[in-house]
Amino acid sequence: MDHELLSIGAVSERTGVAPSALRFYEAEGLIHSTRTEAGHRRYPRDVIRRISFIRVAQHVGLSLEEIRNALASLPDNRTPTQRDWERLARSWRPRIDAQIGLLERLRDRLTGCIGCGCLSMKACRLVNPGDELASRGPGPRFVLDDDAAR
Amino acid sequence: MDHELLSIGAVSERTGVAPSALRFYEAEGLIHSTRTEAGHRRYPRDVIRRISFIRVAQHVGLSLEEIRNALASLPDNRTPTQRDWERLARSWRPRIDAQIGLLERLRDRLTGCIGCGCLSMKACRLVNPGDELASRGPGPRFVLDDDAAR
DNA sequence: GCTTGACTTCGAGTGAACTTCAGATCCTAC
DNA sequence: GTAGGATCTGAAGTTCACTCGAAGTCAAGC
Secondary structure (H helix, E strand, O other): OOOOEEOHHHHHHHHOOOHHHHHHHHHOOOOOOEEOOOOOEEEEOOHHHHHHHHHHHHHOOOOHHHHHHHHHOOOOOOOOOHHHHHHHHHHOHHHHHHHHHHHHHHHHHHHHHHOOOOOOOOOOOOOOOOOOOOOOOOOOHHHHHHHHHO | OOOOEEOHHHHHHHHOOOHHHHHHHHHOOOOOOEEOOOOOEEEEOOHHHHHHHHHHHHHOOOOHHHHHHHHOOOOOOOOOOHHHHHHHHHHOHHHHHHHHHHHHHHHHHHHHHHOOOOOOOOOOOOOOOOOOOOOOOOOOHHHHHHHHHO
C-alpha cells in the first residue's frame, strides 16, 4: 500500500463518498488527481480534507459551484497549509451563522405565528403582509426573506 | 372579487408561489382545490397557511414527501383549527432544533478542526476517524452523522 | 364580434448532483 | 495463465422540484 498516494477506492472508503461522485467532482474541477501509467487516478492525501470540506459545505446549503469558488482561493501550486484552510474556514463562518440565524428566526416565528394560528390571517403582518395590504409585495416573504443572503 | 374563494392567480400573488408550482403541489397532494363550472381552481383561504407551511418546511430541509406526510395529520374533512396548526408546528420544532444543532456543531468543529488544520490528518479522530483506524466505518461521518436524524 | 388576459391540460424540458451501464483494461492471487 | 476485483471512459438514466410551451376554454371590455 502506497503511503503517498491513494487510489479512488481508498479515497472512497475513507471519505464515504462513492467513486462515481469522486469522478464527478473531478470533472467539475472540485478535486484533482494524477494518473498512473495505466490511467488510474492517484490522489494526494490532502484530497480527503478537500472532500470533507465539500461535504460539510454542501450541508450548509452551498452548491457545488459555490464550493468550487471557495476552493479556488486555495493555492493550486502547492499543498494547502494549515493557514490556507484556516482562512477558508473563517470565510464561511458568517454563512453558517446566517443559516443558524435563519432557522432560529423560523423556529421563533413558528411557535409565535403558525403556533398561535395567525399564519395567513389578514391581521398577521409577519407571514402574510400582502393578504389585505398588498403593501410590500406578495408572499410569506418575511419569514423567508433571508434567501437574499445567498 | 369573491371573498370566500381565491383564484390560482390570487393565491400565487399572495404567497409568491408560481401558479405552475401550485398546480404541481396539487398534483402531489399537498394542497387541494374545488373547481368552478369552467374548471378553474378555487382555493379556500386557509390554503395560504398551508402554502406558507410548505415553504417554511422546505427551508428547514424537508422534502415535499415529508411535508405531505406532515400535512396528512391535519383533518381533511374540515378547515384546520388553530389547535391543529399548533400541534403541527410543535411536531417539527425538534426538527428545526436538530438542524440548528447540526449547524452549530459544524461551526464549532470547523473553527476547531478545519480551522486548526487537523481535518483529514490521521491524528484527528473528529472528522476522519477511518483514515488510520477504520474503526467505525469510513468517512467524515462524525460531523455529518446527524443525517440519521432524518 | 373580437381582442385580451387569466385560466385549463398534458407532455416535455431544466438544472443540480449524482448513479448506472456497457465494454474495455489493469493488477493480484492462485 | 486465468479468474476476480478494481479501475477506466462516455453516454445515458434518475430524482427532485419545478418551469415552459402548445393548444384550447372562458369572461370582460370595447
